[in-house]
Amino acid sequence: MPASAQAHGRRTAQGDSSGENSREVTFDFTGRRVIITGAAGGIGRELAKLFRQAGADLALADLSVDALDAAVSALPQGSGTVLTVPYNGADPESAQHLVDVVTERFGGIDVLVPAAGIYPRRAVAEMSDEEWRQVMSINLDGVFTLVRRALPSLGDRAAIVLFASVAGHRGSRLHAHYAASKAGIIALTRSLALELGPEVRVNAVSPGTIMTPMVGDLVKDRGEAMLRDTPLRRNGEPMEVARAVAFLASDAASFITGETLHVNGGLFMAG
Secondary structure (H helix, E strand, C coil), rough: CCCCCCCCCCCCCCCCCHHHCCCCCEEEEECCEEEECCCCCCCHHHHHHHHHHHHCEEEEEEEEHHHHHHHHHHCCCCCCCCEEEEECCHHHHHHHHHHHHHHHHHCCEEEEEEEECCCEEECCHCCCHHHHHHHHHHHHHHHHHHHHHHHHHHHEEEEEECCHHHHHHHCCCEHHHHHHHHHHHHHHHHHHHHHHHCEEEEEEEECCEEECHEEEEECCCCCCCCCCCCCCCEECHHHHHHHHHHHCCCCCHHHCCEEEECCCCHHHHCC
16 A cells, blocks of 8 residues: 655755745655656646655646656656656547556556646637637646546545636636636535545645746736735745645545635735
């Protein structure tokens, strides 16, 4: 049986930014088998780095093989195995392939983090049916298809951590499809927690403005106003989201399920 994941231990996961958020945080996922989709993205890379440092056996999945290879080449040293799998979040067959490859290689799954998602900008009045459908197919349908296919392979005390967003709670101007998909993730999290307990815990993180390429236009257009509305008066770093995911996946959160953890500097509360 794989070792349990602890919220403190021998290995270190440390952020790159300065100040309060650069303080050392330690996790141990030795022997735990972890799938991360969207692993080549800004937050996905930090998730991969953290779980790598914490000793996990990693399956990293993303649409671009070249981007995956670049992400893997930047990983720190670790004791676990790293496996890369091409993955299309909108394709159920791709989800099945990912689960099959990981199950064959690792023997099962202990932590599932479907972090793949898209954030296109479009006013509702200009949005096509296809644009709406594309966002839903990746951000919501794709999460369902992956979780559903992973269920038979989940190990003892498995944890699933989904990605919501502050937009799923508040709505989002010019991103209605994205906001709707993330609101669906919040409800899906609770429903899965009800159905999969006690064997599997299911939680979500709900990031605010995290400094990745995905939010470049948002920061340009509304960055100053959002900072004024954020009690911590700064934007978040990807590692801060990764730490929240690792906490929810670890035994430190062993009595937490069905929750959505806000990682937005107080933006949701203040708004």
